[in-house]
Amino acid sequence: WRPKNFPPGPIILPILGNILELSLENPLKDFERLRKIHGNVYSLYIGSKPAVVINGYKAMKEALMSNEFAGRPQDLFVNDTTQRKGVILADYGTSWKEHRRFALMTLRNFGLGKDSMEERIHGEIQYVIKTLEKSIGSTLSPQVMFHNASSNIICQVLFGTRYEYDDMFIKTIVQCFTENAKIANGPWAMLYDSFPLIRNLPLPFMKAFKNVETCQKIAKRLLAEHKSTRVPGEPRDFVDCYFDEMDKRGEDSESSFSEGQLSMYALDLHFAGTDTTSNTLLTGFLYLMGHPHIQERCQQEIDTVLEGKEKATFNDRNNMPYMQAVIHEVQRVANTVPLSVPHCTTKDTELMGYSIPRGTLIIPNLTSLLNEEGQWKFPNEFNPENFLNDQGEFVKPEAFMPFSTGPRMCLGEGLARMELFLIMVTLLRKFKFTWPEEAGEPDYTPVYGVTLTPKPYRMKIEARATE
Numbered sequence: 001w002r003p004k005n006f007p008p009g010p011i012i013l014p015i016l017g018n019i020l021e022l023s024l025e026n027p028l029k030d031f032e033r034l035r036k037i038h039g040n041v042y043s044l045y046i047g048s049k050p051a052v053v054i055n056g057y058k059a060m061k062e063a064l065m066s067n068e069f070a071g072r073p074q075d076l077f078v079n080d081t082t083q084r085k086g087v088i089l090a091d092y093g094t095s096w097k098e099h100r101r102f103a104l105m106t107l108r109n110f111g112l113g114k115d116s117m118e119e120r121i122h123g124e125i126q127y128v129i130k131t132l133e134k135s136i137g138s139t140l141s142p143q144v145m146f147h148n149a150s151s152n153i154i155c156q157v158l159f160g161t162r163y164e165y166d167d168m169f170i171k172t173i174v175q176c177f178t179e180n181a182k183i184a185n186g187p188w189a190m191l192y193d194s195f196p197l198i199r200n201l202p203l204p205f206m207k208a209f210k211n212v213e214t215c216q217k218i219a220k221r222l223l224a225e226h227k228s229t230r231v232p233g234e235p236r237d238f239v240d241c242y243f244d245e246m247d248k249r250g251e252d253s254e255s256s257f258s259e260g261q262l263s264m265y266a267l268d269l270h271f272a273g274t275d276t277t278s279n280t281l282l283t284g285f286l287y288l289m290g291h292p293h294i295q296e297r298c299q300q301e302i303d304t305v306l307e308g309k310e311k312a313t314f315n316d317r318n319n320m321p322y323m324q325a326v327i328h329e330v331q332r333v334a335n336t337v338p339l340s341v342p343h344c345t346t347k348d349t350e351l352m353g354y355s356i357p358r359g360t361l362i363i364p365n366l367t368s369l370l371n372e373e374g375q376w377k378f379p380n381e382f383n384p385e386n387f388l389n390d391q392g393e394f395v396k397p398e399a400f401m402p403f404s405t406g407p408r409m410c411l412g413e414g415l416a417r418m419e420l421f422l423i424m425v426t427l428l429r430k431f432k433f434t435w436p437e438e439a440g441e442p443d444y445t446p447v448y449g450v451t452l453t454p455k456p457y458r459m460k461i462e463a464r465a466t467e
């Protein structure tokens with residue numbers, strides 16, 4: 001039975017709870033169906049575990065802005081795979097707070113908001129351009145290229161180095177993480193969460209544990225290398241900064257900073273920064289190929305604003321309202337992290353008049369905002385007008401929250417936005433991307449996971465005439 005004044009929801013079955021209501025392959029449509037029946041705040045039982053699903057701008061804002069919704073559940077599949085370390089899944093408390101603050105500060109010190117991060121991103125774009133140039137006049141599958149490019153940008157911040165696109169390090173890590181992003185929201189993880197008794201059985205979810213172990217080994221090797229070559233007080237990258245911070249804290253046994261934390265923390269940031277950005281880029285180029293007139297309008301604006309300039313800077317966005325609108329529209333339709341990351345209540349609390357006890361699993365359905373009726377001029381089509389006013393100026397509706405909001409909001413937003421802008425503008429300036437005729441019609445239906453991924457596709461590359 002639901003606790004008193006708990007949000008409503010479908011009838012709860014013994015043992016199963018409500019999992020029969022959800023497609024284990026892709027529950028997004030079910031979440032929407034249940035919203036229509038039970039309203040914007042409703043509850044579901046995953047096995048015997050109660051969960052509250054939050055939908056729509058109003059309820060989402062009220063919940064996510066509050067510290068009382070800023071916890072993370074600690075008893076899910078994803079917690080077991082990541083050994084309860086790192087920042088993304090850390091519960092609300094000192095360790096999370098300190099690690100979050102440290103990440104924001106270190107990202108800033110390593111050049112976000114200064115030119116050096118732009119330089120690094122442009123440096124990586126040169127490799128993307130080289131890859132694309134080899135395919136001029138033919139077609140190319142961009143998946144691995146965009147994954148590797150996003151991975152390298154964050155690797156340079158974390159480890160001070162980039163990797164060749166065929167390097168084993170990058171191949172292994174990117175593969176493990178893309179696999180885990182699918183397993184973690186997949187049917188086996190749902191069964192793992194619903195039925196604790198099956199957790200030690202040799203079922204397909206075991207692959208995710210293996211993948212994390214593989215990545216941990218690689219990360220530990222990198223940390224050991226850093227330790228032996230670092231000069232204290234002269235950090236080369238994020239990992240060095242972390243060691244400096246550990247030195248500063250000395251033998252303080254209360255300190256939440258430790259080498260054990262660091263390897264998972266670095267992997268956390270690497271994963272968060274890779275799968276998200278690259279899938280957004282993949283969606284962007286897919287839609288721009290399917291809407292050639294929009295691609296051309298971007299190119300006109302880029303040519304005009306950058307005329308005579310060697311390369312784009314992040315500040316150029318202020319003179320490119322159309323490009324800005326397109327990138328935001330890409331993020332809106334990409335819906336890259338459709339259910340955000342699970343939250344958890346830190347206290348007995350209330351939402352939209354309902355009572356929610358401490359420790360309740362909260363599922364922020366970000367999907368419900370990005371196409372919410374009443375919030376968008378064209379909720380159900382790809383149309384940059386969603387972000388333009390009558391004067392053609394860029395405007396950002398409040399319901400645009402692909403990075404979530406509140407104390408748990410994505411801490412990589414600044415970096416992600418810089419990457420999306422510089423990569424898309426630079427590539428569109430140099431190349432024309434067309435959907436290969438022989439591939440039939442583009443299929444925009446994404447593959448479900450923690451992140452939504454476009455189905456694999458190929459793009460035809462042509463060089464544009466340069467000034």
Ligand code: HEM
Nearest residue numbers: 088272273276277336337340341403404408410411412416
């Ligand atoms: C288009 C790209 C990206 C999107 C759409 C995205 C989206 C999100 C979302 C929805 C969350 C969950 C927030 C919540 O729980 O309320 C999140 C968390 C997070 N993101 Fe991103 N993200 C992106 C890029 C990045 C990048 C480049 C980094 C790397 C620095 C990053 C690092 C993180 C971290 C560390 C968290 C956990 C924050 C916490 O729990 O306190 N993200 N992101």
